[in-house]
Amino acid sequence: MTEVATPVPAKKSVWDKLDVQIEHDGRAITLPAEPEKMPTSKAIEALQRRLKDEEQPYEVHEIIDAFPHDGAVAFVRAMKNLYGFASFESERTFWGPQPPQLISVKTGVRDEDVIQCPMGQLMLPGVDQPIKTMIYTPRDGSPPFFLIMGTIKKKYRHVVLELATETRRLVREQSIYRGKPIRLGVDEVGNLNMGSPPTFMDVTEMTEESLLFDPDIRAQIHTNILVPIKDTVTCRKHQIPLKRTALLEGPFGTGKSLTARMIARVAELHGWTFILLDRVQGLRVALEFANRYAPAVVFAEDIDRIAEVRDDATNDLINIIDGVVSKRSEVMTVLTTNHVEKLDPVILRPGRLDAIISIRAPGPDTVQRLIRHYATDLLPLKANLKKSGEELSGQIPASIRECVERAKLGMIGRHAHELSDDDIVVAAKTMKNHLALLNKGKLEVTPAETLATSLREVIGNGTADLFKDMAKKIEEIHNSQC
Numbered sequence: 001m002t003e004v005a006t007p008v009p010a011k012k013s014v015w016d017k018l019d020v021q022i023e024h025d026g027r028a029i030t031l032p033a034e035p036e037k038m039p040t041s042k043a044i045e046a047l048q049r050r051l052k053d054e055e056q057p058y059e060v061h062e063i064i065d066a067f068p069h070d071g072a073v074a075f076v077r078a079m080k081n082l083y084g085f086a087s088f089e090s091e092r093t094f095w096g097p098q099p100p101q102l103i104s105v106k107t108g109v110r111d112e113d114v115i116q117c118p119m120g121q122l123m124l125p126g127v128d129q130p131i132k133t134m135i136y137t138p139r140d141g142s143p144p145f146f147l148i149m150g151t152i153k154k155k156y157r158h159v160v161l162e163l164a165t166e167t168r169r170l171v172r173e174q175s176i177y178r179g180k181p182i183r184l185g186v187d188e189v190g191n192l193n194m195g196s197p198p199t200f201m202d203v204t205e206m207t208e209e210s211l212l213f214d215p216d217i218r219a220q221i222h223t224n225i226l227v228p229i230k231d232t233v234t235c236r237k238h239q240i241p242l243k244r245t246a247l248l249e250g251p252f253g254t255g256k257s258l259t260a261r262m263i264a265r266v267a268e269l270h271g272w273t274f275i276l277l278d279r280v281q282g283l284r285v286a287l288e289f290a291n292r293y294a295p296a297v298v299f300a301e302d303i304d305r306i307a308e309v310r311d312d313a314t315n316d317l318i319n320i321i322d323g324v325v326s327k328r329s330e331v332m333t334v335l336t337t338n339h340v341e342k343l344d345p346v347i348l349r350p351g352r353l354d355a356i357i358s359i360r361a362p363g364p365d366t367v368q369r370l371i372r373h374y375a376t377d378l379l380p381l382k383a384n385l386k387k388s389g390e391e392l393s394g395q396i397p398a399s400i401r402e403c404v405e406r407a408k409l410g411m412i413g414r415h416a417h418e419l420s421d422d423d424i425v426v427a428a429k430t431m432k433n434h435l436a437l438l439n440k441g442k443l444e445v446t447p448a449e450t451l452a453t454s455l456r457e458v459i460g461n462g463t464a465d466l467f468k469d470m471a472k473k474i475e476e477i478h479n480s481q482c
Helices: 040-054 068-083 154-174 215-230 232-237 256-269 280-292 312-323 364-378 386-391 397-413 421-443 447-459 464-481
Strands: 057-064 091-093 096-098 101-106 114-119 131-136 145-153 181-184 244-249 273-277 296-300 331-337 355-358
Touching (some): 040 154, 057 068, 068 101, 068 114, 068 131, 114 131, 181 280, 215 232, 215 244, 215 256, 215 355, 256 296, 256 331, 273 280, 280 296, 280 312, 280 331, 364 386, 364 397
Parallel strands (some): 181 273, 244 355, 296 331
Antiparallel strands (some): 091 096, 131 145
């Protein structure tokens, strides 16, 4: 009877329970000797496990925390830095090949400041699986961002990570928006319009001297807005918060919009991002945008459009001012209104607004400086402008400029080559008459008419004739008692 050999079980090895790191060094294959010498068979098993692990597919989602167009420019630059090119290809879909999208991104104020950025699927050198770039907008209302994504083998993850790291570095060091003055567009409800990316503002002609205000107003603007921008390091040293909110209030045409351009220029010169919001309804997204590119200033005009009464819109505005950016953030918010009396008082509470600056029409001395500014070299330096300064005192800058233009016609009419104080005085008198006629209808409203209008608004418009009669009767009683 033949005996069957019983198989001898393999000797247990410590390497059955331990794994080993694999490194490339020199020309020899070196196996571990601790805690015991690794058998060749165990080394082969370890290499096979590593090979299987490296072939494992992984999903990658590399978020570039920047406005998508900024991220797209940085990505194209990163591709060129690492590989010398940026090559995209059509994506295979159920509906057939989908070519990459090419978007033109403005990077400055000049027409030639444009970079074309492909968006879609691409192959990286040495990687046999594609990745994809896209603009991603979260459903929760968070700011949109640039996304690098795909399903690739584990052994290629370091390639994507290197590309994402270089993209982030370029966003941080060479952002197309950081430290620039830009205009941010939003739709009617205040959401970012991804089809209309930020545009750049050319404010190179502006200086602090461009603002011709009375001295007290200039001092308030300088202290409350310009000092933190110009002396940022000192403010940080003394732990003075750079998160500030200021309100510029005053009649239409007194220079609030011009102030925005001056602040934009100062911000640009001192490395702050300046964001001019085209609709105040987008204040939340503008502050979120600014947070990414701080230190930054957000300038939003006509705040009274959403803060006349205490409703959800006003409450949202209060919450935005109080909490969208943290107390430690370096985002300054400058708001304006032509009708401060319409604002809900809760908006004006100290602590919510760090400063309220009243912008008023200029006095005589400032008027003279405005006249010289608008007249340029047509007005002799020795010209005495006392009469025209007094005549135009209290007029808004737009009216003063129009007076100077009318005065130039007077100069031409008398065949002169220089303006005189009399030219401007004559123009000022015509401007006064013009404005008086314009405002006549607005000023002549009797108390009775005011009462009748108020009652009509409360009860309704269906009894208009009744209220006309009521106004007439009340006016007759009022006149008889006077």
